Amino acid sequence: MMSDPQIIEGCARNDRKAQQELYSRYSGFLLGVCMRYATDKAEAEDILQDSFLKIFFNIKDFSGTGSFIGWLRKIAVNTAITHYHKHLKFRYHIEIEDFVSMETGTSSFEEDLFTSDELYRVLNSLPAGYRMVFNLYAVEGYKHKEIADMLGIDTNTSKSQYSRAKAVIRDKLEKLRRLKGNYPAAD
Amino acid sequence: MKEEQEDKVLSELFRHKLENAEVIPSPGLGKMLIRRVAWREFLRFNPARFNAWYAGSAAVAGAALVLILTTSPGKDNDPESSTIITRPSATEALNENARGNDAAPETGESVNVRSSQKNAGAGAEKPAAMTEAHEVSGDGPEKIKGVLPSAEVPPVTDGKMLAGGTPGMNKLQKTARKADNIINASVTEGCAPLKVLFTTRSLLFDSCRWSFGDGGYSFEKDPEWIFDVEGEYEVILRGYGEAARQSFSSVMIKVHPNPVARFEIAPENAVIPGDEITFLNYSTDASEYRWDFGDGNSSDQFEPKYSYNRYGNYTVRLIAYSVFGCPDSLVVQNAFGSGYYVRFPNAFIPNPNGPSGGFYTNRSDEDSFVFHPVHSGVAEYQLRIFSRRGMLVFESSDVNTGWDGYYKGQSVEPGVYVWKVRGNYINGEPFTLMGDVTLLKGQ
Numbered sequence: 001m002m003s004d005p006q007i008i009e010g011c012a013r014n015d016r017k018a019q020q021e022l023y024s025r026y027s028g029f030l031l032g033v034c035m036r037y038a039t040d041k042a043e044a045e046d047i048l049q050d051s052f053l054k055i056f057f058n059i060k061d062f063s064g065t066g067s068f069i070g071w072l073r074k075i076a077v078n079t080a081i082t083h084y085h086k087h088l089k090f091r092y093h094i095e096i097e098d099f100v101s102m103e104t105g106t107s108s109f110e111e112d113l114f115t116s117d118e119l120y121r122v123l124n125s126l127p128a129g130y131r132m133v134f135n136l137y138a139v140e141g142y143k144h145k146e147i148a149d150m151l152g153i154d155t156n157t158s159k160s161q162y163s164r165a166k167a168v169i170r171d172k173l174e175k176l177r178r179l180k181g182n183y184p185a186a187d
Numbered sequence: 188m189k190e191e192q193e194d195k196v197l198s199e200l201f202r203h204k205l206e207n208a209e210v211i212p213s214p215g216l217g218k219m220l221i222r223r224v225a226w227r228e229f230l231r232f233n234p235a236r237f238n239a240w241y242a243g244s245a246a247v248a249g250a251a252l253v254l255i256l257t258t259s260p261g262k263d264n265d266p267e268s269s270t271i272i273t274r275p276s277a278t279e280a281l282n283e284n285a286r287g288n289d290a291a292p293e294t295g296e297s298v299n300v301r302s303s304q305k306n307a308g309a310g311a312e313k314p315a316a317m318t319e320a321h322e323v324s325g326d327g328p329e330k331i332k333g334v335l336p337s338a339e340v341p342p343v344t345d346g347k348m349l350a351g352g353t354p355g356m357n358k359l360q361k362t363a364r365k366a367d368n369i370i371n372a373s374v375t376e377g378c379a380p381l382k383v384l385f386t387t388r389s390l391l392f393d394s395c396r397w398s399f400g401d402g403g404y405s406f407e408k409d410p411e412w413i414f415d416v417e418g419e420y421e422v423i424l425r426g427y428g429e430a431a432r433q434s435f436s437s438v439m440i441k442v443h444p445n446p447v448a449r450f451e452i453a454p455e456n457a458v459i460p461g462d463e464i465t466f467l468n469y470s471t472d473a474s475e476y477r478w479d480f481g482d483g484n485s486s487d488q489f490e491p492k493y494s495y496n497r498y499g500n501y502t503v504r505l506i507a508y509s510v511f512g513c514p515d516s517l518v519v520q521n522a523f524g525s526g527y528y529v530r531f532p533n534a535f536i537p538n539p540n541g542p543s544g545g546f547y548t549n550r551s552d553e554d555s556f557v558f559h560p561v562h563s564g565v566a567e568y569q570l571r572i573f574s575r576r577g578m579l580v581f582e583s584s585d586v587n588t589g590w591d592g593y594y595k596g597q598s599v600e601p602g603v604y605v606w607k608v609r610g611n612y613i614n615g616e617p618f619t620l621m622g623d624v625t626l627l628k629g630q
Contacts, residue, residue, distance in 0.1 A: 014228055016221065016225075016404075019221065019224060020217065020221065023217050023220060023221075024217065027212045027216070027217065028209035028210060028211055028212065029207065029209050031209070031210040031211070031212050032205065032207070032208040032209045032210045035208075035210050036205055041210070041213075044210070045212060045213060045216055048212060048216070049216065049219070049220050049223065052220050052224075053220075053223060053224060053227060056224050057227065114200070114204070116204045116205055116208045119200070119201060119204050119205055120205070120208075120210075123201075123205075134201075137198070138197065138198030138201050138202060139198070139201050139202050139205060139206055141202075166197055169197065170197060
């Protein structure tokens with residue numbers, strides 16, 4: 001069993017074993033990150049692969065200070081953003097107005113109500129722009145200013161996309177809850 | 188306000204659930220990734236590989252040019268002809284002149300022509316040119332069929348090949364497969380750990396993969412590998428050329444087990460000079476032994492006995508060789524102290540029945556009533572024992588007289604006493620020791 005510093009050191013030497021170890025240890029976690037930024041698992045795995053390539057070839061740049069897992073996550077998020085930019089033009093754009101059906105429910109959601117799988121599906125079904133902003137703001141905890149810089153959009157766009165994303169998500173969760181209410185304890 | 192709270196609920200829901208969520212990747216993904224990594228690494232500019240990389244490309248280009256030039260013009264209209272023709276012609280040069288097909292004698296020459304042209308063209312590449320051809324032929328027809336879509340190489344059915352004037356390829360390749368060896372190993376057998384430098388004499392592929400048979404692999408062209416564990420390993424080289432051509436070659440590497448050298452010196456506290464030393468040999472997997480006694484003498488016996496002439500700090504060394512000649516050694520530095528010693532116990536129980544005067548022999552003091560050392564070779568000796576308050580309670584200059592635990596005929600308090608001893612051994616070596624001893628009360 002290799003320790004993280006050993007793995008890092010091994011990867012810096014391009015040691016195949018260390019790379020495999022790193023992969024087997026963190027691929028699940030990182031795919032979990034990528035899944036939030038993708039429309040489906042296949043795309044998430046593409047992002048994951050690109051992330052690992054970056055990780056392997058840039059592991060020398062990991063300073064050793066700070067959390068390794070945080071560094072990995074950051075790379076995955078950045079790769080997802082790159083991926084988003086790259087594939088932006090190929091995406092099916094949904095006009096924002098189409099989505100502004102928002103019935104602004106005053107709902108609060110208990111955590112136990114939804115499985116992480118369901119939350120992933122909700123995120124996957126979002127328009128890419130919404131998904132990026134929502135993830136970066138709500139889950140990753142970036143500020144709108146930072147998100148605007150990362151995605152190359154206006155701060156206000158980030159804000160409005162976020163609030164729309166929220167509305168859509170809430171809408172979807174609400175539906176999901178109603179659906180689940182009909183079939184309780186289906187966990 | 189309310190919206191902010193809602194906002195928080197929603198983001199917290201996602202954060203808690205998904206921030207550290209794990210999703211299991213598809214099973215093949217890791218392998219694919221590693222392949223991509225390897226490929227990227229290979230493509231990366233690497234100064235260490237720079238020469239091999241460019242020399243290799245140049246040689247491949249040169250070889251291709253030469254092959255095209257030397258194939259008969261009639262076949263030039265077939266785009267595949269240059270490569271296909273070389274396969275039988277080169278192998279036939281090795282072993283199949285006797286088939287006497289129409290093409291045989293002339294191809295025999297053509298190989299020579301080729302290599303000499305190669306010398307002129309690509310410079311000093313004669314062996315490479317030969318082996319390249321072997322390598323291709325070594326693929327065997329089944330490989331070619333398997334890898335290339337059949338439409339791309341229509342003539343590679345045996346009958347057609349024969350009919351087409353190229354000598355019996357099928358048979359040739361069977362023999363060629365054995366002769367074929369594009370791997371050059373710096374050693375093929377040796378003792379573990381065995382470091383082997385593999386080089387390949389072929390330049391006809393763009394990338395390759397070595398599997399070393401012990402689970403390790405490499406994508407380097409000329410890798411170096413260390414086999415740690417004994418065993419026989421089949422090292423396989425797969426080369427991937429342009430046009431999806433694959434070549435395959437292997438070599439056996441034999442790693443012999445290592446013996447273990449182990450010995451013990453008897454008697455345990457040998458005194459030299461004087462005692463005859465027996466070296467007890469506990470080595471395993473060894474068949475030959477070389478002893479170095481450290482005084483310039485040596486022995487090849489299994490368990491030698493040896494008497495040193497004088498005292499000294501000797502370093503005894505045993506090298507054990509296995510039947511394959513693999514060595515292992517054990518070195519014992521300062522194998523013999525002077526052999527002289529003084530050692531004290533750390534507790535004793537005075538005889539409750541009264542003082543004994545301290546005289547003891549090993550036999551008379553079986554109950555440890557007397558505090559005394561075990562010793563050897565003591566010439567001069569002075570032992571002093573103090574109470575914890577610093578009062579001298581016992582003094583002796585005779586190593587054969589210990590302390591009976593009484594002071595002026597009275598038994599002293601149980602507790603810790605401090606002793607100090609100084610003196611000389613019979614070889615003149617001085618000693619000074621101190622320590623403490625716990626005096627216990629008997630029932």
